Amino acid sequence: MGGARTRSPRSQATEALAAILGHTFKDPELLALALTHPSATGDAGGRGGADEARLSNYERLEFLGDRVLGLAIADLLIRRFPDEREGRLARRHTELVRKEALAGVARDIGLGRYLALSKGEEEAGGRDNAATVADCCEAVIAALFLDGGMPAAERFIHEHWLPLMEAAAEPHKDVKTALQEWAQARALPLPAYTVVANEGPDHQPVFAVEVTVAGHAAVSATGRSKRAAEKAAARMMLKAIGDADDD
DSSP states (O other), X not given: OOOOOOOOXXXXXXXXXXXXXXXXXXXXXXXXXXXXXXXXXXXXXXXXXXHHHHTTSTHHHHHHHHXXXXXXXXXXXXXXXXXXXXXXXXXXXXXHHSXXXXXHHHHHTTGGGGOBOOHHHHHTTGGGOHHHHHHHHHHHHHHHHHHHHXXXXXXXXXXXXXXXXXXXXXXXXXXXXXXXXXXXXXXXXXXXXXXXXXXXXXXXXXXXXXXXXXXXXXXXXXXXXXXXXXXXXXXXXXXXXXXXXXX
């Protein structure tokens, strides 16, 4: 007589995470795909792997999950803050869909432990990498959407993003917005951002961005994404402007 069928580590990981998500997947492979880092399929490090490799990791799901999250959060904001103007809603939305928020949710559910990574990526701390777990969280949202429709994705988003929404009584002003408003208040041209360098492998790029404001020396900063680098540069420019105003 044959013994009980042994489940693979991949199956065990998807089943454990599905239980945390509270969703029974009709197609468990969708969740398995959402947990597969590019390094695990040989499509990392800028080597330009085959199309089959690119279709066997979470990158395409990440693309979809970003859009699903954005729509769900926009709907929540419209309902929760019916009297707010578009600008304030937009700032709230930016805060809630940014990578830091995604990484926080990913860590709350222990998403990193379920990732399929290459040995090198794991040794480099991939399970705790904020950008990696944020991307994976977007992919998980897409897997929920594809398997159970918008209701399945919204259940997860509502559970984990509503507390974040309620915790922020006032929308945080983005540093780029603050720098733009500073320039507008002085009738200056809007700040200009230029990507001056883009280095690193495809799955871990490093962008260098320079920001210029009329009457001040340009400053530059780096980040794991173009947006992160722009925000870092804006923050440095605001500090430089503040120091100059104090002179």
